[in-house]
Amino acid sequence: MMKGFRAAFFDFIADPFYVTESESVRYFSDGLLVIKDGKVEAFGDYEALKDEYLEVPITAYPGMLITPGFIDMHIHFPQIEMIAAYGEQLLEWLNKYTFPTERKYNDKNYAQEMAGFFLDELLKNGTTTAVVLATVFPHSVDAFFEESSKRNLRMIAGKVMMDRHAPDYLKDTAQSSYDDSKELIEKWHNNGRSLYAITPRFSVTSTPEQLQLAGKLVEEYPDVFVHTHLSENRAEVAFVKELFPDNKNYLDTYEQFGLVGERSIFAHCIHLEDQEFERLSETKAIIAFCPTSNLFLGSGLFKIEQAKSSEYPVKVGLGTDVGGGTSLSMLQTMNEAYKIAQLRQQKLSPFQAFFLATLGSAKALCLDDKIGNFDVGKEADFIVLNTRSTPLMALRNPEEVPNTLEELLERLFTLVIMGDDRAIQSTYIMGELAYEKSLIA
Numbered sequence: 001m002m003k004g005f006r007a008a009f010f011d012f013i014a015d016p017f018y019v020t021e022s023e024s025v026r027y028f029s030d031g032l033l034v035i036k037d038g039k040v041e042a043f044g045d046y047e048a049l050k051d052e053y054l055e056v057p058i059t060a061y062p063g064m065l066i067t068p069g070f071i072d073m074h075i076h077f078p079q080i081e082m083i084a085a086y087g088e089q090l091l092e093w094l095n096k097y098t099f100p101t102e103r104k105y106n107d108k109n110y111a112q113e114m115a116g117f118f119l120d121e122l123l124k125n126g127t128t129t130a131v132v133l134a135t136v137f138p139h140s141v142d143a144f145f146e147e148s149s150k151r152n153l154r155m156i157a158g159k160v161m162m163d164r165h166a167p168d169y170l171k172d173t174a175q176s177s178y179d180d181s182k183e184l185i186e187k188w189h190n191n192g193r194s195l196y197a198i199t200p201r202f203s204v205t206s207t208p209e210q211l212q213l214a215g216k217l218v219e220e221y222p223d224v225f226v227h228t229h230l231s232e233n234r235a236e237v238a239f240v241k242e243l244f245p246d247n248k249n250y251l252d253t254y255e256q257f258g259l260v261g262e263r264s265i266f267a268h269c270i271h272l273e274d275q276e277f278e279r280l281s282e283t284k285a286i287i288a289f290c291p292t293s294n295l296f297l298g299s300g301l302f303k304i305e306q307a308k309s310s311e312y313p314v315k316v317g318l319g320t321d322v323g324g325g326t327s328l329s330m331l332q333t334m335n336e337a338y339k340i341a342q343l344r345q346q347k348l349s350p351f352q353a354f355f356l357a358t359l360g361s362a363k364a365l366c367l368d369d370k371i372g373n374f375d376v377g378k379e380a381d382f383i384v385l386n387t388r389s390t391p392l393m394a395l396r397n398p399e400e401v402p403n404t405l406e407e408l409l410e411r412l413f414t415l416v417i418m419g420d421d422r423a424i425q426s427t428y429i430m431g432e433l434a435y436e437k438s439l440i441a
Contacts, residue, residue: 003431004053005033006046007061007384008401010408011068011373012359016351017308021405025351026373029401032058033066035380038430043374061384063399064425065411067354068373069128069381070330071361074227074267074288074319076133077118077144077157078102078111083323089298090233091204093324099167102160105135106169111143119147123435125328126424128381129361129371131227131265131288131319132157133199136170138180145188152192152429154371154379156225158199159184163210166201178213185221193379197225197265202232203240203253215258225263225365228254231276232268233299251276260285263366267319268293269307270300281312286364289356291336293321304337305346317361318353330357331419338416350412384426385419386437387411393418 009031014024032049034042034056042049078101085097105111111134122130134140134157141159148155161177162170172180181198189196198217200206206214218226231237231250244253251272254260262284269280269287280287289302307314318333319325327333334353341348362372370379388394393414402408415423427435 002034002036002041002053002056004035004056004058005061005066006058007031007064007066009033009043009066009374012355013373015360015363016349016355018310018313021351021409024355025405025408027402027405027408029403031066033374033380033382035431038380038432040374040376040378040380042376061425063388063401065385065387065401066382067385068358068371069383069427070126070357071317071365071371072122072127072130072320072330073265073286073317073361073364074290074321075130075325076321076323077115078105078135078140079323080114080118080121084326085323089235090324091235091239093297098323099170102135103167103169105140106137108139108143111135111137111140112147115144115147119151119153120435121328123151123427123429124424125330125421126383126385126427127328127330128383128427128429129154129367130156131197131225131365133201133227134159136160136162136172138184141184141188145191145194149192149194151434152432154193154195154367154381156195156197156227156365158197158225158227161198161200161210161214162205164207165205174207174209174213177210178217181214181217182220185217185224189221189224195225196221197227199227200259202229202236203244203250204236208257211254211257211259218258218261223263225265226259226261227265228259228267230254230266230269231271232294233297234271237271249273249276251279255279255283265365267321268299268302270294270302272303277306277314278312280314284315286315286317288319288321289316289337290319290321290325291340292326292333293324294340295336296326297324301340301343303344304341304348305344315364316356317364318356327420329420331415331423333357334416350409350416353416354412380428380431382428383424384428385415386423386425387415389423389425390418393423
């Protein structure tokens with residue numbers, strides 16, 4: 001059974017940080033997307049394709065803009081309920097707010113309820129894939145994947161590993177974290193659209209013994225991800241130096257245990273040394289840039305121009321980092337990323353921002369054979385954007401869809417600066433409607 005969608009479409013075929021917009025952006029002001037069995041069957045200009053698919057039922061979104069679903073590179077699902085927790089920086093914030101909240105997830109039913117709420121909120125915000133931290137409790141991962149599987153979502157998640165510098169009620173051990181993670185990998189990795197991430201919280205809360213066993217898991221399951229934090233906060237960086245005095249830098253505390261590779265995701269990376277940028281580039285590791293969190297917790301300004309340099313390019317994606325982050329909206333995340341670039345006297349174009357939230361993240365995660373753009377054969381996760389979703393945006397943006405890349409850039413920038421969940425008209429997963437905005441305000 002095939003189905004079609006007609007609207008203005010845009011996606012990426014290359015990286016706009018390194019090539020021109022005309023080489024990287026694919027745009028059809030009147031396009032057609034044909035889907036068969038949840039995957040892209042055909043994609044292109046409506047007039048060029050319509051005769052071939054006359055019998056296919058078509059859903060039209062006049063005046064709307066369709067783009068691949070957003071990919072959130074770093075987010076904590078248990079922290080959804082403690083978003084907007086006041087007044088602390090990272091280490092104090094963890095102890096005061098985060099750890100007591102995560103304690104609740106010892107209850108599987110509670111974890112299941114919150115996972116369902118969290119995933120529905122992601123869909124409402126146009127996020128179709130995310131890299132997710134659960135808690136130290138293995139059943140919080142089960143709850144998450146059970147709920148994401150019900151929704152047929154492509155999700156990456158893992159059990160937090162944490163055996164020191166945390167409350168006793170949240171500690172595991174090096175061996176139990178290995179055993180639990182191994183069991184969860186066997187159960188969930190490549191089960192449907194679920195993928196697993198080995199997840200030591202950060203070097204502060206993992207002993208060398210635990211990190212060594214995390215590295216053993218990487219050896220045993222080389223196609224799983226590694227997901228952790230790196231150089232978020234100056235006090236954290238100083239603490240890591242105390243805990244690992246013999247290591248040359250923070251990244252090295254992971255690399256010595258085999259945890260740095262092309263499927264390793266490091267959140268934040270604000271205070272990296274030049275040598276660490278170089279090693280991330282050489283190992284093809286990934287940075288999750290989390291602007292709303294970095295501003296909210298006062299952590300610092302990410303050097304995107306260094307990460308996306310030509311000399312030592314690093315794979316970068318955008319993360320909301322809720323609940324340190326202040327919004328589940330990738331549009332709001334792009335907004336703050338633009339401002340951070342401005343504060344560093346840099347420019348982040350709306351094309352570059354959207355790339356980081358779609359194909360850029362898919363490429364970073366080695367998932368660009370499955371998601372990230374509308375190439376034929378890819379999984380059809382996409383969103384319908386309304387660039388006139390609020391009275392102010394309707395005043396700012398004309399009813400007509402953009403005709404040129406220059407007009408498209410202008411329209412996308414209004415989404416970046418003024419857009420939020422209200423701009424998400426619909427979210428589709430494998431070609432099936434998963435969320436639709438209510439007509440009632």
